[in-house]
Amino acid sequence: MKILIVEDDLSSRKFLYKVMSEYGGCDVTVDGMEGLDAFMIALDDGEPYDLICLDIMMPKVDGVKVLKTIREIERQRNIEGDSKVKIIMTTALNDAEIVKSSFDSGCEVYAAKPIDIKKLENVMEKLNFTKGKK
Numbered sequence: 001m002k003i004l005i006v007e008d009d010l011s012s013r014k015f016l017y018k019v020m021s022e023y024g025g026c027d028v029t030v031d032g033m034e035g036l037d038a039f040m041i042a043l044d045d046g047e048p049y050d051l052i053c054l055d056i057m058m059p060k061v062d063g064v065k066v067l068k069t070i071r072e073i074e075r076q077r078n079i080e081g082d083s084k085v086k087i088i089m090t091t092a093l094n095d096a097e098i099v100k101s102s103f104d105s106g107c108e109v110y111a112a113k114p115i116d117i118k119k120l121e122n123v124m125e126k127l128n129f130t131k132g133k134k
Contacts, residue, residue: 001129002047003027006035006066007055012090012113016053019117022131023124024050032061039070039085043077049085051129054107056091056098063089064101071106086127090115 001024007013008030020026027042027049029035035054042048052070056063067087074084089102092113099110109123124130 001025001050002042004029004035004038004042004049004052006032006038006052006058006063007090008058009055012055012115015115016090019115019120020051020053023129032058032063032066035066036061036069040073043073048079051086051088051127053088053090056089056093056102063091064098064105067102067107068105086129088123 003020003024003026005013005016005020005026005028007016007028013028013030017026017028027038029038035052039049039052054063054066061069067089070085070087074080084106087107088109088111089107090111090113091098102110108127111120111123
């Protein structure tokens, strides 16, 4: 399984990397532009990501805009259903409008920080991702 972590906060990035590397190979970017670049490179190389952990509050391009852009690229390339990348939005914000906007834009899960490991493991199970599938 191929995972992209898009997170500007160092401690959150390290935490997500530690937890997610149990599920597969992880690439890490530190802002929305780098995240979009990594997504496009993987797609163009024919090795798309299975999962993206996407922070909402980031410099350059925020996570909601990244999410919308990813879904638009997938639409343009006729990537549908289970072929679409699964996206977990992460944030320290507790804003109902942003949560609604994230789901409306196509995220599968919204995780509030600090992220609870047990809840995250349950989410991964619901998304049919299991530990050790590299």
